[in-house]
Amino acid sequence: MDSSEAPTLQIQDWVEQIRSGEMRAISHAISAVENGEPEALEILRQLFPHTGKGYLIGVTGSPGTGKSSLVDRLAAAYRKQGRRVGIIAVDASSPFTGGAILGDRIRMQRHSTDAGIYIRSMATRGYLGGLARTSADVALILEAAGKDVILIETVGVGQDEVEIVRLADCTLVLMVPGMGDDVQTLKAGLMEISDIFVINKADLPNAARLEQQIRAMLSFAGTREGWTPPVVPTVATENKGVEELAASIEGYRAHFASPARRDRRQRERWRQRLMEMARERLVERVLEEQIGEKRLLAYADAVARRERDPYSIIEEILRQVGLSQQR
Amino acid sequence: MDSSEAPTLQIQDWVEQIRSGEMRAISHAISAVENGEPEALEILRQLFPHTGKGYLIGVTGSPGTGKSSLVDRLAAAYRKQGRRVGIIAVDASSPFTGGAILGDRIRMQRHSTDAGIYIRSMATRGYLGGLARTSADVALILEAAGKDVILIETVGVGQDEVEIVRLADCTLVLMVPGMGDDVQTLKAGLMEISDIFVINKADLPNAARLEQQIRAMLSFAGTREGWTPPVVPTVATENKGVEELAASIEGYRAHFASPARRDRRQRERWRQRLMEMARERLVERVLEEQIGEKRLLAYADAVARRERDPYSIIEEILRQVGLSQQR
Helix, strand or coil, X not given: CCHHHHHHHHHHXXXXXXXXXXXXXXXXXXXXHXXXXXXXXXXXXXXXXXXCCCEEEEEECCCCCCHHHHHHHHHHHHHHCCCCEEEEEEECCCCCCCHHHHHHHHXXXXXXCCCCEEEEXXXXXXXXXXXXHHHHHHHHHHHHCCCCEEEEEECCCCHHHHHHHHCCCEEEEEECCCCCXXXXXXXXXXXXXXXXXXXXXXXXXXXXXXXXXXXXXXXXXXXXXXXXXXXXXXXXXXXXXXXXXXXXXXXXXXXXXXXXXXXXXXXXXXXXXXXXXXXXXHHHHHHHHHHHHHHHHHHHHHHHCCCCCHHHHHHHHHHHCCCCCCC | CCHHHHHHHHHHHHHHHHHCCCHHHHHHHHHHHHCCCHHHXXXXXXXXXXXXXXXXXXXXXXXCCCHHHHXXXXXXXXXXXXXXXXXXXXXXXXXXXXXXXXXXXXXHHHCCCCCCEEEEEEECCCCCCCHHHXXXXXXXXXXXXXXXXXXXXXXXXXXXXHHHXXXXXXXXXEECCCCCCCHHHCCHHXXXXXXXXXECCCCCCCHHHHXXXXXXXXXXXXXXXXXXXXXXXXXXXXXECHHHHHHHHHHHHHHCCCHHHHHHHXXXXXXHHHHHHHHHHHHHHHHHHHHHHHHHHHHXXXXXXCCCCHHHHHHXXXXXXXXXXXX
């Protein structure tokens, strides 16, 4: 055997192990993606043809709405149906608490005897831009590993997190009665992508009022392709309403199962993702590799001293990398 | 006069009118920036050398923290000192309410007899990416128009809005006691850029507890370049604590007034802005102009059908625009 082929063979083995659902191989691949290791790209490429069969469910809501509890209960319900489940928990809220990592361990222990479930927490490191792409890649790995359902939970507070749930097949927005978490404060972007509303802690006072508010907003926003988002009450900590929620998700899936609808949605989703991926790659290639930090700082200095204006610098950068406009 | 020179002369006139503070010329220029009109770039270029003397104050906080009231009171305090004030109110929270536009009119009426104040509301239209750049450009116009202080208020819920306040010289983060708006839910990015904490509605119960929480978090996060963010209590509706807040801002300004500190911050700010501007321009140039929507959709189709993987398509796009890696 030619020694130069060894790395390729190793990656093929690795890919096979992931596809047969081996936890260590999966965890290893996810770490490679998170750390931007060079093998990650080749692994993702080889796994990609084996994806497309898992169902991605995005779960979002403010801190304290009970996302983790609900996701755990939903996962258990799917396991009872014999489906393999992956969970991706994205926590972009705070670098101080370390809550994501701790919660991850507790949850892993709870499910530790079940090989049909895989849980991974991802916390933001510095700049948020890459988190949406990374979680999309992690979802692909879990799909290729044979997970039938992948739950992605995230605090829905920012554009970046809207991007994360945007890649889901079905998105749940969690709200809780009387949390000052009014319908008015719902981000426009989140409103647009919510397929099912969940009122968690529905045994609290004001649950009916919150439901009314959501319905009023929905009557204003209208239906999308014949689907009006249902409002499902749950009490996750007591496992109430979870079966009904799973049924709602199934209803949504059936509604969009026709090839025409599915194709349109898939195309739109991949258009978005390709744009995001290209955006990131372009910045990396042009600003980091071709222009470089040193020159960027020199430009910034010149602008700060008002010796140059930023608008002509941007055109200069485009010219330098051969992208200036031929007008 | 050669007729081909007419547009340039018109833009020069326009620029002169803006610099002398004419409201109509300012409004017209801001609209041109918002709508991406072709003259906008040339106006910004010509105004740029006349900027750099205004002081930008970012004001952010959840809905209901009283940002608008506080900004109005601060503006009035600065007017009393004889300073010219610009206000940029960015509302990215909801496309349904139209609250921004209505609030804008009410506020304009309140200050309508004062030519030393200019208020402009900006609501998000569709994708949020461009809002940070647009508000930065609007701030430049107001600076060139001779405003000494520019207040930028925004609901600090997303990465996009963190980007907006990042361009400020001094950033205030507003919190309100007992709003479920706990210190824990503060976005990491927001925490990093907060220079002064304001506890508004400080006459509510639990104000002391909130102050304690903020101080505890600050002791953990530490000081930056010798500055520990103060916590200033206010009751904006009763104009209480506003003078003290203005004094805190002045203290912050003085702290960072040394040429070395100011230069370092200016350079870092412009480095960030140049990156953002380049990112947007690269996507526009490559994806919109060179690749085009039709080809992007064809790629998305191929990926959705698993005929191609997205990773190799991105490399193909880079190759097509002459940016592929020479390794």
